Amino acid sequence: MRLEDRIAKTDWAAASTALDERGMAKLPGLLTAEECAGLKPLFEEREMFRSRIDMARYSYGEGVYQYFASPLPEVVARLRSALYPPLGLIANEWAERFGEDPAWPEDHVELLDRCRAAGQTKPTPLMLKYKSGDYNCLHQDLYGEVHFPLQAVIMLSDPEKDFSGGEFVLVENRPRLQSRAYVVRLGQGDCAIFPVREKPRATKRGWSKSQLRHGVSIVEDGERMTLGIIFHDAA
Numbered sequence: 001m002r003l004e005d006r007i008a009k010t011d012w013a014a015a016s017t018a019l020d021e022r023g024m025a026k027l028p029g030l031l032t033a034e035e036c037a038g039l040k041p042l043f044e045e046r047e048m049f050r051s052r053i054d055m056a057r058y059s060y061g062e063g064v065y066q067y068f069a070s071p072l073p074e075v076v077a078r079l080r081s082a083l084y085p086p087l088g089l090i091a092n093e094w095a096e097r098f099g100e101d102p103a104w105p106e107d108h109v110e111l112l113d114r115c116r117a118a119g120q121t122k123p124t125p126l127m128l129k130y131k132s133g134d135y136n137c138l139h140q141d142l143y144g145e146v147h148f149p150l151q152a153v154i155m156l157s158d159p160e161k162d163f164s165g166g167e168f169v170l171v172e173n174r175p176r177l178q179s180r181a182y183v184v185r186l187g188q189g190d191c192a193i194f195p196v197r198e199k200p201r202a203t204k205r206g207w208s209k210s211q212l213r214h215g216v217s218i219v220e221d222g223e224r225m226t227l228g229i230i231f232h233d234a235a
């Protein structure tokens, strides 16, 4: 099945409910093992990337990540534009709940136009590589004034064979409550959708906002690679 068809066949109502209730929706098997295997070697092709970050240098964690340069590899570009429309609908529902203008555009091209107008022109999709002992501190991926509220991460490695530990972690800070952690084990090709910064939370008095940060727990052994899709571009 084509990637676009896999995305169209996703149960987006269930994904939306999972995002509401838990702050994360898992799309199992979004990429095939072959697609994952095709992406992983790109990490070594320096010219594919616009920048390389050694996480320890900035105290972001330990490991390396690289932002793709334009033009994005075909699978990455297709994932970004095909995942966007259903997420745009969810983002607009969230905006309404927050009493904001539900003005996220229908198409990803229009979101990129909006980013460009705000001076955000650098592509943000990235690949991350962690080895034994590496980790990614809890953080948020905000790269400018325009920030689309949802993002995706796709597991390229196979946790059955390639690594242990290194779980994707989402931590929610709810007003006046202690933090809640959510850990979802991602298999190879699985995608997790999660909030960039905040999500609506139902309270007795209507909707409030909880704040989210995500990261990766310490990799016990092996090598773990992921593909991150952030929908807004960076300044």
Ligand SMILES: O=C(O)CCC(=O)C(=O)O
Residues within 6 Å of the ligand: 128, 136, 141, 152, 153, 168, 214, 215, 216, 226, 227, 228, 229
């Ligand atoms: O490697 C991961 O699972 C997390 C990557 C990440 O922080 C991101 O995609 O924004």
Ligand SMILES: [Fe+2]
Residues within 6 Å of the ligand: 139, 140, 141, 214, 228
């Ligand atoms: Fe991130």
